[in-house]
Amino acid sequence: MPGFEVIGREEFEQVQEVFQDGGGILFRHSFDHLRNEVYKVRDFEDAFAQRMEVRHALAVTSGTAALRVALAGLEIGSGDEVITQSFTFVATVEAIIEARAIPVVVDVDDTLNMDSEALEEAITDRTKAVIVVHMLGVPARMDEIKRICRDRGILLIEDTAWGCGGRFSGKPLGTIGDVGTFSFDFAKTMTTGEGGMVVTNDTHVDDMARAWHDHGHENNPELPRWEDSRHGSGFNYRMTELQGAVGLAQLEKLDGVIAAQRKNKAKLMSALDGLSGLTWRTIPDGAEETADALIFFVEDNYSALRCRQLLLEEGIGTKILPEAITWHFAGTWDHMPELVSARSGDLASRFTRSAELLGRSVALPVNVLMDEGMPERAYRALIPELR
Numbered sequence: 001m002p003g004f005e006v007i008g009r010e011e012f013e014q015v016q017e018v019f020q021d022g023g024g025i026l027f028r029h030s031f032d033h034l035r036n037e038v039y040k041v042r043d044f045e046d047a048f049a050q051r052m053e054v055r056h057a058l059a060v061t062s063g064t065a066a067l068r069v070a071l072a073g074l075e076i077g078s079g080d081e082v083i084t085q086s087f088t089f090v091a092t093v094e095a096i097i098e099a100r101a102i103p104v105v106v107d108v109d110d111t112l113n114m115d116s117e118a119l120e121e122a123i124t125d126r127t128k129a130v131i132v133v134h135m136l137g138v139p140a141r142m143d144e145i146k147r148i149c150r151d152r153g154i155l156l157i158e159d160t161a162w163g164c165g166g167r168f169s170g171k172p173l174g175t176i177g178d179v180g181t182f183s184f185d186f187a188k189t190m191t192t193g194e195g196g197m198v199v200t201n202d203t204h205v206d207d208m209a210r211a212w213h214d215h216g217h218e219n220n221p222e223l224p225r226w227e228d229s230r231h232g233s234g235f236n237y238r239m240t241e242l243q244g245a246v247g248l249a250q251l252e253k254l255d256g257v258i259a260a261q262r263k264n265k266a267k268l269m270s271a272l273d274g275l276s277g278l279t280w281r282t283i284p285d286g287a288e289e290t291a292d293a294l295i296f297f298v299e300d301n302y303s304a305l306r307c308r309q310l311l312l313e314e315g316i317g318t319k320i321l322p323e324a325i326t327w328h329f330a331g332t333w334d335h336m337p338e339l340v341s342a343r344s345g346d347l348a349s350r351f352t353r354s355a356e357l358l359g360r361s362v363a364l365p366v367n368v369l370m371d372e373g374m375p376e377r378a379y380r381a382l383i384p385e386l387r
Protein backbone atom coordinates (compact mmCIF):
# COMPACT_ATOMS: atom_id res chain seq x y z
CA MET A 1 0.00 0.00 0.00
CA PRO A 2 1.12 3.53 0.41
CA GLY A 3 3.95 5.93 1.04
CA PHE A 4 2.57 6.89 4.45
CA GLU A 5 3.97 3.64 5.80
CA VAL A 6 7.52 4.87 5.18
CA ILE A 7 7.19 8.49 6.33
CA GLY A 8 10.13 9.28 8.59
CA ARG A 9 13.15 11.47 9.22
CA GLU A 10 13.68 12.34 5.52
CA GLU A 11 10.26 14.05 5.22
CA PHE A 12 10.86 15.83 8.54
CA GLU A 13 14.26 17.13 7.42
CA GLN A 14 12.88 18.40 4.12
CA VAL A 15 10.14 20.32 5.93
CA GLN A 16 12.59 21.57 8.55
CA GLU A 17 14.72 23.07 5.77
CA VAL A 18 11.79 25.21 4.64
CA PHE A 19 11.77 26.86 8.08
CA GLN A 20 15.47 26.78 8.96
CA ASP A 21 17.08 27.79 5.67
CA GLY A 22 14.12 28.99 3.63
CA GLY A 23 12.86 31.66 6.04
CA GLY A 24 9.54 29.86 6.48
CA ILE A 25 8.35 30.93 3.02
CA LEU A 26 5.46 28.58 2.25
CA PHE A 27 4.47 30.13 -1.10
CA ARG A 28 6.01 28.57 -4.20
CA HIS A 29 6.65 31.91 -5.93
CA SER A 30 8.34 35.23 -5.11
CA PHE A 31 9.86 36.34 -1.74
CA ASP A 32 13.22 35.65 -3.44
CA HIS A 33 15.23 37.84 -1.06
CA LEU A 34 13.86 35.99 2.00
CA ARG A 35 14.08 32.33 0.99
CA ASN A 36 17.77 31.67 0.48
CA GLU A 37 17.17 29.77 -2.79
CA VAL A 38 14.82 27.25 -1.14
CA TYR A 39 12.12 26.34 -3.71
CA LYS A 40 10.68 22.97 -2.72
CA VAL A 41 7.74 22.80 -5.16
CA ARG A 42 9.97 23.75 -8.08
CA ASP A 43 12.56 21.14 -7.05
CA PHE A 44 9.83 18.51 -6.60
CA GLU A 45 8.51 19.22 -10.11
CA ASP A 46 12.01 18.93 -11.61
CA ALA A 47 12.77 15.69 -9.76
CA PHE A 48 9.38 14.19 -10.64
CA ALA A 49 9.79 15.04 -14.34
CA GLN A 50 13.22 13.41 -14.33
CA ARG A 51 11.96 10.27 -12.55
CA MET A 52 9.03 9.95 -14.96
CA GLU A 53 11.23 10.64 -18.02
CA VAL A 54 8.95 13.48 -19.13
CA ARG A 55 9.63 17.09 -20.13
CA HIS A 56 7.21 18.94 -17.81
CA ALA A 57 5.71 18.29 -14.37
CA LEU A 58 3.32 20.72 -12.65
CA ALA A 59 2.53 20.25 -8.96
CA VAL A 60 -1.05 20.92 -7.82
CA THR A 61 -3.18 20.56 -4.69
CA SER A 62 -4.74 17.12 -5.34
CA GLY A 63 -5.28 14.38 -7.89
CA THR A 64 -8.75 15.81 -8.54
CA ALA A 65 -7.20 19.23 -9.21
CA ALA A 66 -4.63 17.55 -11.49
CA LEU A 67 -7.46 16.16 -13.67
CA ARG A 68 -9.20 19.54 -13.82
CA VAL A 69 -5.93 21.33 -14.66
CA ALA A 70 -5.11 18.72 -17.33
CA LEU A 71 -8.47 19.38 -19.01
CA ALA A 72 -7.78 23.13 -18.89
CA GLY A 73 -4.28 22.57 -20.32
CA LEU A 74 -5.81 20.68 -23.25
CA GLU A 75 -8.44 23.44 -23.68
CA ILE A 76 -11.34 21.05 -23.18
CA GLY A 77 -14.61 22.73 -22.24
CA SER A 78 -18.25 23.33 -22.93
CA GLY A 79 -19.91 20.74 -25.15
CA ASP A 80 -16.85 18.50 -25.52
CA GLU A 81 -17.44 14.84 -24.74
CA VAL A 82 -14.83 13.15 -22.54
CA ILE A 83 -14.92 9.36 -22.26
CA THR A 84 -13.79 7.60 -19.10
CA GLN A 85 -14.35 4.21 -17.45
CA SER A 86 -17.02 2.93 -15.09
CA PHE A 87 -14.52 1.72 -12.43
CA THR A 88 -12.66 4.76 -11.12
CA PHE A 89 -12.94 7.16 -8.19
CA VAL A 90 -15.78 9.66 -8.53
CA ALA A 91 -13.17 12.44 -8.97
CA THR A 92 -12.50 11.51 -12.60
CA VAL A 93 -16.08 12.28 -13.59
CA GLU A 94 -16.27 15.31 -11.25
CA ALA A 95 -13.32 16.91 -13.07
CA ILE A 96 -15.04 16.47 -16.45
CA ILE A 97 -18.23 18.06 -15.07
CA GLU A 98 -16.22 20.93 -13.53
CA ALA A 99 -14.70 21.62 -16.96
CA ARG A 100 -18.29 22.01 -18.31
CA ALA A 101 -17.62 19.04 -20.58
CA ILE A 102 -19.91 16.02 -20.99
CA PRO A 103 -18.87 12.83 -19.17
CA VAL A 104 -19.36 9.61 -21.16
CA VAL A 105 -18.69 6.46 -19.16
CA VAL A 106 -17.86 3.05 -20.63
CA ASP A 107 -17.51 -0.48 -19.25
CA VAL A 108 -14.34 -2.10 -17.95
CA ASP A 109 -13.11 -5.56 -18.97
CA ASP A 110 -11.46 -8.27 -16.87
CA THR A 111 -8.39 -6.06 -16.36
CA LEU A 112 -10.89 -3.86 -14.42
CA ASN A 113 -9.71 -0.99 -16.64
CA MET A 114 -11.22 0.52 -19.78
CA ASP A 115 -12.65 -1.97 -22.29
CA SER A 116 -11.20 -0.83 -25.62
CA GLU A 117 -14.17 -2.15 -27.63
CA ALA A 118 -16.57 -0.20 -25.41
CA LEU A 119 -14.38 2.87 -25.94
CA GLU A 120 -14.56 2.55 -29.74
CA GLU A 121 -18.34 2.21 -29.62
CA ALA A 122 -18.74 5.35 -27.47
CA ILE A 123 -16.77 7.70 -29.75
CA THR A 124 -18.84 10.39 -31.50
CA ASP A 125 -18.06 13.55 -33.49
CA ARG A 126 -18.04 15.46 -30.22
CA THR A 127 -15.50 13.24 -28.44
CA LYS A 128 -12.51 15.42 -27.58
CA ALA A 129 -10.65 13.32 -25.04
CA VAL A 130 -10.40 10.02 -23.22
CA ILE A 131 -9.39 9.68 -19.56
CA VAL A 132 -8.08 6.18 -19.05
CA VAL A 133 -7.49 5.11 -15.43
CA HIS A 134 -4.83 2.65 -14.20
CA MET A 135 -7.03 1.39 -11.38
CA LEU A 136 -5.44 -0.04 -8.26
CA GLY A 137 -1.95 -0.13 -9.72
CA VAL A 138 -2.58 -2.14 -12.90
CA PRO A 139 -1.93 -0.45 -16.27
CA ALA A 140 -4.80 -0.31 -18.75
CA ARG A 141 -4.39 -1.85 -22.23
CA MET A 142 -2.46 1.22 -23.35
CA ASP A 143 -1.36 -0.12 -26.75
CA GLU A 144 -4.98 -0.55 -27.89
CA ILE A 145 -6.30 2.60 -26.23
CA LYS A 146 -3.52 4.80 -27.55
CA ARG A 147 -3.99 3.40 -31.06
CA ILE A 148 -7.73 4.13 -30.99
CA CYS A 149 -7.14 7.71 -29.77
CA ARG A 150 -4.42 8.36 -32.34
CA ASP A 151 -6.48 6.95 -35.25
CA ARG A 152 -9.54 8.98 -34.26
CA GLY A 153 -7.66 12.22 -33.45
CA ILE A 154 -8.70 12.16 -29.77
CA LEU A 155 -6.61 13.47 -26.86
CA LEU A 156 -5.56 10.93 -24.24
CA ILE A 157 -5.25 11.68 -20.51
CA GLU A 158 -3.97 9.01 -18.10
CA ASP A 159 -5.43 9.22 -14.60
CA THR A 160 -2.42 7.74 -12.83
CA ALA A 161 -3.70 8.39 -9.28
CA TRP A 162 -3.26 4.67 -8.49
CA GLY A 163 -0.46 3.95 -10.97
CA CYS A 164 2.49 6.05 -9.81
CA GLY A 165 5.68 4.11 -10.55
CA GLY A 166 4.11 1.55 -12.90
CA ARG A 167 5.06 1.14 -16.55
CA PHE A 168 3.56 -0.08 -19.82
CA SER A 169 5.89 -1.38 -22.57
CA GLY A 170 8.74 0.14 -20.59
CA LYS A 171 7.26 3.66 -20.40
CA PRO A 172 6.27 5.24 -17.07
CA LEU A 173 2.49 5.37 -16.62
CA GLY A 174 1.25 8.91 -17.06
CA THR A 175 3.67 9.63 -19.93
CA ILE A 176 2.10 7.48 -22.66
CA GLY A 177 -0.85 9.73 -23.53
CA ASP A 178 -0.90 13.50 -24.07
CA VAL A 179 -1.11 14.31 -20.36
CA GLY A 180 -0.79 12.25 -17.16
CA THR A 181 -2.21 13.09 -13.75
CA PHE A 182 -1.15 11.81 -10.32
CA SER A 183 -2.58 11.91 -6.79
CA PHE A 184 -0.48 12.18 -3.65
CA ASP A 185 -3.36 11.90 -1.19
CA PHE A 186 -2.73 9.96 1.99
CA ALA A 187 -3.72 6.55 0.58
CA LYS A 188 -1.45 6.68 -2.47
CA THR A 189 1.89 5.10 -3.36
CA MET A 190 3.58 8.47 -2.74
CA THR A 191 1.94 11.02 -0.47
CA THR A 192 2.16 14.71 0.36
CA GLY A 193 -0.95 14.55 2.58
CA GLU A 194 -2.97 16.07 -0.25
CA GLY A 195 -1.41 16.85 -3.61
CA GLY A 196 -1.09 15.94 -7.26
CA MET A 197 0.97 16.33 -10.42
CA VAL A 198 0.27 16.97 -14.11
CA VAL A 199 2.91 15.73 -16.58
CA THR A 200 3.28 16.24 -20.32
CA ASN A 201 5.88 16.41 -23.07
CA ASP A 202 3.93 19.21 -24.81
CA THR A 203 5.30 22.62 -23.83
CA HIS A 204 2.18 24.50 -24.98
CA VAL A 205 -0.08 22.24 -22.88
CA ASP A 206 2.20 22.72 -19.88
CA ASP A 207 2.14 26.53 -20.37
CA MET A 208 -1.67 26.52 -20.53
CA ALA A 209 -2.03 24.24 -17.50
CA ARG A 210 0.59 26.12 -15.48
CA ALA A 211 -1.09 29.50 -16.04
CA TRP A 212 -4.61 28.13 -15.46
CA HIS A 213 -3.70 26.52 -12.10
CA ASP A 214 -2.43 29.94 -10.91
CA HIS A 215 -5.28 32.39 -11.83
CA GLY A 216 -3.83 32.79 -15.33
CA HIS A 217 -0.42 33.98 -14.05
CA GLU A 218 2.30 33.38 -16.64
CA ASN A 219 5.03 34.03 -14.06
CA ASN A 220 6.80 36.19 -16.61
CA PRO A 221 10.44 36.49 -15.47
CA GLU A 222 10.58 40.05 -16.86
CA LEU A 223 7.82 41.26 -14.53
CA PRO A 224 7.16 41.32 -10.80
CA ARG A 225 4.29 38.93 -9.91
CA TRP A 226 1.79 41.72 -9.22
CA GLU A 227 2.31 43.08 -12.76
CA ASP A 228 2.41 39.61 -14.36
CA SER A 229 1.18 38.95 -17.91
CA ARG A 230 -1.93 36.80 -18.59
CA HIS A 231 -3.93 35.53 -21.55
CA GLY A 232 -6.79 33.63 -20.03
CA SER A 233 -8.80 33.00 -16.91
CA GLY A 234 -7.84 30.36 -14.35
CA PHE A 235 -8.18 29.20 -10.78
CA ASN A 236 -5.97 28.45 -7.78
CA TYR A 237 -4.62 24.93 -7.42
CA ARG A 238 -1.08 25.85 -6.30
CA MET A 239 0.88 23.40 -4.17
CA THR A 240 2.50 24.75 -0.98
CA GLU A 241 6.18 24.49 -0.09
CA LEU A 242 5.38 22.08 2.76
CA GLN A 243 3.78 19.61 0.35
CA GLY A 244 6.68 20.07 -2.07
CA ALA A 245 9.16 19.29 0.71
CA VAL A 246 7.37 16.07 1.70
CA GLY A 247 7.05 15.12 -1.97
CA LEU A 248 10.83 15.36 -2.49
CA ALA A 249 11.44 12.89 0.33
CA GLN A 250 8.66 10.54 -0.79
CA LEU A 251 9.88 10.50 -4.39
CA GLU A 252 13.25 9.23 -3.20
CA LYS A 253 11.40 6.29 -1.62
CA LEU A 254 9.15 5.45 -4.59
CA ASP A 255 11.33 2.73 -6.11
CA GLY A 256 11.77 1.04 -2.73
CA VAL A 257 8.01 1.17 -2.09
CA ILE A 258 7.22 -0.42 -5.46
CA ALA A 259 9.89 -3.12 -5.04
CA ALA A 260 8.54 -4.03 -1.58
CA GLN A 261 4.93 -4.10 -2.83
CA ARG A 262 5.86 -6.38 -5.74
CA LYS A 263 7.69 -8.76 -3.43
CA ASN A 264 4.82 -8.83 -0.93
CA LYS A 265 2.19 -9.24 -3.62
CA ALA A 266 4.06 -12.27 -4.99
CA LYS A 267 4.10 -13.82 -1.50
CA LEU A 268 0.39 -13.18 -1.04
CA MET A 269 -0.43 -14.58 -4.46
CA SER A 270 1.54 -17.74 -3.92
CA ALA A 271 -0.16 -18.32 -0.55
CA LEU A 272 -3.65 -17.95 -2.09
CA ASP A 273 -2.85 -19.94 -5.23
CA GLY A 274 -3.90 -23.14 -3.49
CA LEU A 275 -7.53 -21.94 -3.29
CA SER A 276 -9.60 -23.35 -6.12
CA GLY A 277 -12.56 -20.95 -5.91
CA LEU A 278 -10.83 -17.85 -7.26
CA THR A 279 -9.41 -16.47 -10.52
CA TRP A 280 -6.97 -13.58 -10.76
CA ARG A 281 -7.59 -10.16 -12.29
CA THR A 282 -6.12 -10.10 -15.83
CA ILE A 283 -2.87 -8.16 -16.17
CA PRO A 284 -2.36 -6.96 -19.78
CA ASP A 285 0.78 -7.94 -21.72
CA GLY A 286 3.44 -5.26 -21.34
CA ALA A 287 2.09 -4.10 -17.96
CA GLU A 288 4.43 -3.53 -15.01
CA GLU A 289 2.05 -2.94 -12.14
CA THR A 290 2.75 -1.08 -8.90
CA ALA A 291 1.36 -4.07 -6.97
CA ASP A 292 -0.77 -1.79 -4.83
CA ALA A 293 -3.43 -4.48 -4.40
CA LEU A 294 -4.11 -8.10 -5.24
CA ILE A 295 -7.51 -8.62 -6.87
CA PHE A 296 -9.33 -11.87 -7.49
CA PHE A 297 -12.74 -12.83 -8.82
CA VAL A 298 -15.05 -15.22 -6.96
CA GLU A 299 -18.36 -16.78 -8.00
CA ASP A 300 -20.77 -13.97 -7.15
CA ASN A 301 -21.36 -10.92 -4.96
CA TYR A 302 -22.57 -13.03 -2.05
CA SER A 303 -19.25 -14.90 -2.08
CA ALA A 304 -17.23 -11.64 -2.35
CA LEU A 305 -19.00 -10.21 0.70
CA ARG A 306 -18.46 -13.43 2.60
CA CYS A 307 -14.71 -13.35 1.73
CA ARG A 308 -14.55 -9.83 3.13
CA GLN A 309 -16.26 -10.94 6.33
CA LEU A 310 -13.93 -13.92 6.78
CA LEU A 311 -10.87 -11.73 6.19
CA LEU A 312 -12.13 -9.11 8.65
CA GLU A 313 -12.55 -11.81 11.29
CA GLU A 314 -8.82 -12.53 10.77
CA GLY A 315 -8.01 -8.81 11.17
CA ILE A 316 -7.37 -8.32 7.42
CA GLY A 317 -9.19 -5.55 5.56
CA THR A 318 -10.09 -5.36 1.87
CA LYS A 319 -9.45 -2.34 -0.38
CA ILE A 320 -12.41 -0.76 -2.26
CA LEU A 321 -13.72 -4.12 -3.50
CA PRO A 322 -16.23 -5.19 -2.44
CA GLU A 323 -16.92 -2.65 0.33
CA ALA A 324 -16.41 0.80 -1.25
CA ILE A 325 -17.95 0.15 -4.61
CA THR A 326 -20.39 3.05 -4.33
CA TRP A 327 -17.55 5.60 -4.56
CA HIS A 328 -15.81 3.76 -7.39
CA PHE A 329 -18.46 2.42 -9.75
CA ALA A 330 -20.39 4.80 -12.02
CA GLY A 331 -23.41 2.47 -12.04
CA THR A 332 -24.14 3.65 -8.48
CA TRP A 333 -23.67 7.42 -9.02
CA ASP A 334 -27.30 8.44 -9.11
CA HIS A 335 -26.34 11.55 -7.11
CA MET A 336 -24.78 12.98 -10.32
CA PRO A 337 -27.47 14.59 -12.47
CA GLU A 338 -25.01 14.97 -15.36
CA LEU A 339 -24.65 11.19 -15.58
CA VAL A 340 -28.23 10.28 -14.80
CA SER A 341 -29.75 12.59 -17.41
CA ALA A 342 -27.37 11.33 -20.11
CA ARG A 343 -28.58 7.80 -19.37
CA SER A 344 -32.29 8.72 -19.24
CA GLY A 345 -32.32 8.08 -15.52
CA ASP A 346 -31.20 4.48 -15.86
CA LEU A 347 -27.66 4.18 -14.53
CA ALA A 348 -27.86 0.83 -12.79
CA SER A 349 -28.54 -1.29 -15.86
CA ARG A 350 -26.15 0.66 -18.10
CA PHE A 351 -22.90 -0.99 -17.04
CA THR A 352 -23.94 -4.63 -16.77
CA ARG A 353 -20.51 -6.06 -17.70
CA SER A 354 -18.71 -3.87 -15.14
CA ALA A 355 -21.35 -4.57 -12.47
CA GLU A 356 -21.00 -8.32 -12.97
CA LEU A 357 -17.17 -8.22 -12.71
CA LEU A 358 -16.93 -5.69 -9.86
CA GLY A 359 -19.66 -7.38 -7.85
CA ARG A 360 -17.61 -10.56 -7.57
CA SER A 361 -14.19 -8.93 -7.05
CA VAL A 362 -12.18 -8.93 -3.85
CA ALA A 363 -9.15 -6.61 -3.46
CA LEU A 364 -6.53 -7.23 -0.82
CA PRO A 365 -4.30 -4.28 0.03
CA VAL A 366 -0.59 -4.96 -0.38
CA ASN A 367 1.41 -3.23 2.32
CA VAL A 368 5.00 -2.05 2.08
CA LEU A 369 5.62 -3.31 5.60
CA MET A 370 3.66 -6.55 5.39
CA ASP A 371 3.46 -8.75 8.45
CA GLU A 372 5.28 -12.00 7.53
CA GLY A 373 2.38 -14.17 8.67
CA MET A 374 -0.29 -12.26 6.74
CA PRO A 375 -0.35 -14.37 3.52
CA GLU A 376 -0.87 -17.58 5.50
CA ARG A 377 -3.55 -15.94 7.65
CA ALA A 378 -5.37 -14.69 4.53
CA TYR A 379 -5.21 -18.19 3.04
CA ARG A 380 -6.63 -19.79 6.18
CA ALA A 381 -9.35 -17.18 6.46
CA LEU A 382 -10.56 -17.84 2.92
CA ILE A 383 -10.53 -21.66 3.03
CA PRO A 384 -14.19 -22.02 4.21
CA GLU A 385 -15.41 -20.03 1.18
CA LEU A 386 -12.91 -20.77 -1.60
CA ARG A 387 -11.35 -24.15 -0.98
Ligand SMILES: Cc1ncc(COP(=O)(O)O)c(C=O)c1O
Binds near residue numbers: 159
Ligand atom coordinates in the same frame (compact mmCIF):
# COMPACT_ATOMS: atom_id res chain seq x y z
C1 LIG B 1 -8.59 7.11 -9.96
C2 LIG B 1 -8.53 8.35 -9.12
N1 LIG B 1 -8.52 9.56 -9.70
C3 LIG B 1 -8.45 10.67 -8.98
C4 LIG B 1 -8.40 10.65 -7.60
C5 LIG B 1 -8.40 11.92 -6.84
O1 LIG B 1 -7.22 12.14 -6.12
P1 LIG B 1 -7.23 13.08 -4.83
O2 LIG B 1 -7.78 12.30 -3.68
O3 LIG B 1 -5.78 13.41 -4.65
O4 LIG B 1 -8.04 14.28 -5.16
C6 LIG B 1 -8.40 9.42 -6.94
C7 LIG B 1 -8.36 9.36 -5.47
O5 LIG B 1 -8.51 8.33 -4.86
C8 LIG B 1 -8.48 8.24 -7.71
O6 LIG B 1 -8.51 7.03 -7.15
